[in-house]
Amino acid sequence: MQRTLTVQVADRRWKLTVHSRRAHVTRIVTVSSRRLRIRLQVTGGSVSLLRVAAKKRPQPSAPVSPPAPAPASSPVEAPAPTQAPAAPQIQLPSITLNVSTTPPAIVEPAFSRLVWADEFDGKRGSAPDPARWTHDVGGHGWGNAELQSYTASTSNASLDGSGNLQITARRERVVGADGFTRDWSSSRLTTKGRAAFAQGRLEIRAKMATGQGFVSQLWMMGDNVWDVGWPLCGEIDLTEILGSDTNTTYGTLHGPMADGTTPYATGHGKQLGVPADQAFHVFGVSWNADKVTWSVDGVPYAQETRASLPAGAQWAYAHPLYLLLDLAVGGTFAGTPTQATPSSANLVIDWVRVYG
Numbered sequence: 338m339q340r341t342l343t344v345q346v347a348d349r350r351w352k353l354t355v356h357s358r359r360a361h362v363t364r365i366v367t368v369s370s371r372r373l374r375i376r377l378q379v380t381g382g383s384v385s386l387l388r389v390a391a392k393k394r395p396q397p398s399a400p401v402s403p404p405a406p407a408p409a410s411s412p413v414e415a416p417a418p419t420q421a422p423a424a425p426q427i428q429l430p431s432i433t434l435n436v437s438t439t440p441p442a443i444v445e446p447a448f449s450r451l452v453w454a455d456e457f458d459g460k461r462g463s464a465p466d467p468a469r470w471t472h473d474v475g476g477h478g479w480g481n482a483e484l485q486s487y488t489a490s491t492s493n494a495s496l497d498g499s500g501n502l503q504i505t506a507r508r509e510r511v512v513g514a515d516g517f518t519r520d521w522s523s524s525r526l527t528t529k530g531r532a533a534f535a536q537g538r539l540e541i542r543a544k545m546a547t548g549q550g551f552v553s554q555l556w557m558m559g560d561n562v563w564d565v566g567w568p569l570c571g572e573i574d575l576t577e578i579l580g581s582d583t584n585t586t587y588g589t590l591h592g593p594m595a596d597g598t599t600p601y602a603t604g605h606g607k608q609l610g611v612p613a614d615q616a617f618h619v620f621g622v623s624w625n626a627d628k629v630t631w632s633v634d635g636v637p638y639a640q641e642t643r644a645s646l647p648a649g650a651q652w653a654y655a656h657p658l659y660l661l662l663d664l665a666v667g668g669t670f671a672g673t674p675t676q677a678t679p680s681s682a683n684l685v686i687d688w689v690r691v692y693g
C-alpha cells in the first residue's frame with residue numbers, strides 16, 4: 338500500500354528523515370522545486386503518526402567560512418577550525434497519516450456452522466455431483482458478449498481425482514444446443530434448484546485461470562431470478578479474477594436502482610500478493626440482511642451495507658441466493674483473447690463450503 342505526502346519547503350536543499358512509531362515504513366523522496374513528495378510503502382499494520390524532519394544540506398559549492406570566534410561568555414564551545422559548520426536544521430510540522438492494510442471498521446457477522454459443502458472427492462474424469470450441481474449451457478453471450486459456449490461435458494468440468502473440480506475452457510468450435518456456434522467451450526456450474534442460502538458465509542478455495550481473455554468467476558445470484566429477472570434478483574460476486582491480471586480479486590454487488598430495472602454495480606479490488614494462478618487462495622463472502630463482507634484467506638478487505646450503497650440503490654441480497662462457478666472467455670470485462678492466449682485454461686476448485 339502506498340501513500341503520498343506533499344510538503345512545502347523553502348528550497349530543495351533539504352535532507353528528510355521520516356520517523357514513525359512502526360518500523361515497516363520505507364520512503365522514497367523526490368524533490369521538485371519547493372515541494373517534497375514522499376512516497377511511503379507500508380508493508381503491514383498501520384501507521385498512526387509520522388514526524389518528518391528536514392535538515393538543510395550544505396551547498397556543495399558554497400565556500401566554507403571559518404567559524405566566528407565564540408564570545409567569551411558563551412557556554413557553547415566553538416567548533417574546531419578544521420570542522421565545517423553544522424548544517425541548519427528545521428522541524429516540519431507533525432503529519433498524521435492513517436494507513437491500514439485492513440480497514441478496522443470491518444466486523445463480519447459470525448457464521449460457523451457448516452450447512453453445505455462439496456470437497457470434490459471422486460474419481461478422475463467423473464462429472465460434478467449432480468445432486469449438488471447443474472449446468473447452464475449455451476453460447477448466447479450470457480448478457481456480457483462472452484465468446485464461449487457452456488457445455489455439460491466432462492471435457493469442460495470434471496473431478497481431477499486429487500480432490501479438485503477442474504473447469505476447463507478450450508479453444509474448439511462448438512455448436513451449442515441453443516444453435517450458437519462458438520470457438521471456445523467452457524463450463525458454468527450452478528446450484529439452481531439444488532441449494533440456495535438467504536444468509537451465511539461462502540468460502541471457496543480455488544486457483545484461477547491465466548491468459549488474456551479468461552475470467553474465473555465464483556458468484557451468487559438471487560434464486561428468484563426466473564421470477565423477477567436481473568438485476569432485481571441481486572447478484573453477489575465472491576470473486577472475479579481476470580486471466581490477464583491474476584494478482585487482483587474483485588468482489589462486487591450488482592443490484593437495481595429505485596426504478597427496479599437500472600442496474601448498479603459497486604465493487605472492490607484487492608491485490609493478492611501471490612497471484613491466483615500460482616497458488617490457491619480462500620475467497621470468502623459473508624452476507625446477511627444488511628451487510629456483505631468480502632475476505633481473502635480469512636482476512637476481510639471490503640464491506641457494503643444498506644447505508645453504503647449509492648443513493649437510490651436497492652438492497653437486493655436479503656433473500657436466498659444460489660451459487661455459480663464458471664470460467665468465461667472474452668466479453669466486456671475480460672476482453673478478447675489474443676494469439677498469445679493459451680488454447681486451454683483451468684479454474685481449479687478444491688472445495689466450496691457454506692456456513693450458516
Ligand SMILES: [Ca+2]
Pocket residue numbers: 456457458499500501686687688
Ligand atoms: Ca477438495
